[in-house]
Amino acid sequence: MSAALISGIQQVGVGVQNVPDAWKWYRKVLGFDVPVFDEKAEAPLMTPYTGGEVHKRHAVLALNMAGGGGLEIWSFTSRKSQPANFKVEIGDLGINAIRFKTPDVHKAHAWIKGNSGQAVGPVVALPEGEGFWGTDPYGNIFQITTDKTWFQNTGKPVGGVAGVVVGVSDIDQSVVFYESLLQPLEVVYDETGVFADIPSAFPGQRFRRMLLRKNFTPEGAFSRLLGDVQIELIQALDRTPKNIFENRFWGDCGYIHLCFDTLDMNALKTKLQSQGYPFTVDSEQSFGMEAAAGRFAYLEDPDGTLIELVETHKVPLLKKIGWFMDLQKRKSQKPLPDWMLKTMGFGRVKD
Template identity: 45%
Template sequence: MVVKINGIQQLGVGVEDVHEAWKWYREHFSMDIRMFEDEAVAELMLAHTDGKPRARHAVLALNMRGGGGFEIWQHKGKKPKTADFEIQLGDLGINVGKIKTDSVKSAYKKFSDEGLDLLTKIKKDPAGNDHFYMKDIYGNMWEIKNQKEVFRKKEKSVSGGVLGAVIGVKNMEESLPVYQDILQYDKVVYDKTGVFEDFRGIKGGDKKFRRVLLKHSDVKSGAFSPFFGQSVIELVQALEGAPKDIYEGRIWGDPGFIHLCFDINGMDAFREKVKGMGHPFTVDSAKALESFDMGEAAGNFAYIQAPEGTLIEFVETHRIPLMKKLNWYLDFRKRGNHPLPNWMLKLFRFKRVKK
């Protein structure tokens, strides 16, 4: 089977209180569509949890304007451990979550009116797109970026879901093959080196960087691709100072950006592909189970670790609840993985949580 990368499914966000955090993300980022909520023990993640199964509570939340979701994730069997230093641009791992908007000015005004921590004014990136940076109340950095593509235009929210991420790397040439070859971000939008005006205001942003923005050149055709839309990855390498490992001394699931997850098809072929490229799966649910049950949804998942330490998850979806009250589930092993019609994807709005 041909391996297909269908788009970013979600960005993992580790938190200390899943209920408080999800309420904040609903109110400010309109991440209010509950695709699943599950309390369980992460028994298969031993490579990234100090060899111990970890109890957790997770919610996968989406925004009806489209884009990837947030997997909001809280340790339940241990106290979540925050970083003991202030993360700055260029530190190793996921630095910034990119959120798309079709009106940067409206988003900036809304977040300003709400008294949120805006780090920069609206500025141009090296490709000429408007964007700005901000922090949530947990210290996570977000880039609100111009992206005209919207899934459901009738939504009142000024921002959509995840467009991508800014990832700090130690060596650009070592990390690029993971993102260009494995994740198939084959188009370089820009590759610039210098001190960047649009980074000023971000912790560490006044230093010299090499930054590379990547995107896919093709139109994705997986079941959820019309909802996920286009995505981008921006790699940044600090050329001054000594960047720190964001998760040094901590484990997967601790507060911060814990992973970036992609929806894929062809897990078996993908397993062999990444192994041949020197990045074998560190976690592989298919080796233990035919289909991993995630509460209301099911599928297989796997992880690789990029050279700079970023954990990248891959999910091959087998089943999701479309209308749970009507006992309407979609089984992709029977249906296939061609794009779902928009009217069907728009039914996600009936999963909205308002309070």
């Protein structure tokens, strides 16, 4: 068995009201144009988070082949996906923002500013490097920063998911959870104060923020595509934060989960349960999503933010000719060859 139990961020779930419209924006502006699956079906195992009822949904898992995690763009079809009834602020409990990677912050800023159709913040100094904040047309906050791990040069100004910003109520409690999940992690910075870069409706608000990084290791079939993991924990110190999904369902509008590519689900489950972090959902066997399949599970961080774990069993490399990779037959956790991963890009959707 590999020493690593998680190889990287597989995807972040984005709840929207119209999947085709949202995916078009994410394709054209952020480069998520390679679908792994595009499926309409029921979500029977998620009833603990959907009011005890089975609901239907439409989901697309899309990749940016420059490297980084993907996006699972998700909408209810049996009900209308509900937005929060308040404006989500940095520091509220849950996934506040996605961090997308870029090789050149200034080129990415010019591209997003000229093509997103939304307000974009300026390029600013961060506790590490430079970056900028923006919003998508659905009110979701994102951040674009530099990153040193890339899969290939696609010529696009923005790459895939490098990480997330997670609002927490107690950083000291939360960091124990994320270290248990993602060992080994390094603390890149841990700072407290008023930060000029953070977009906020509360001027002068103090935060504590901590960036955790899991450096790339060549373990896992998709590790070279996924790269590093960056998780910034952020705690609002001058106000009581709101729970982003309070009185709403998983799958409603916003960032619904953070999903990790898992290499040994049984070992990870045993480890996390022994440390007091039980699975709340577990498919226990392979679960199909159109042409892909895998075992999936969920657990919660100390503030209830949903963490998804997926042990991939089958993935399409060239869907058009029916070429799939059965990962359960592999005898090692070595990365797939680059040329094989790049064939996924042949299924790119062009606008």
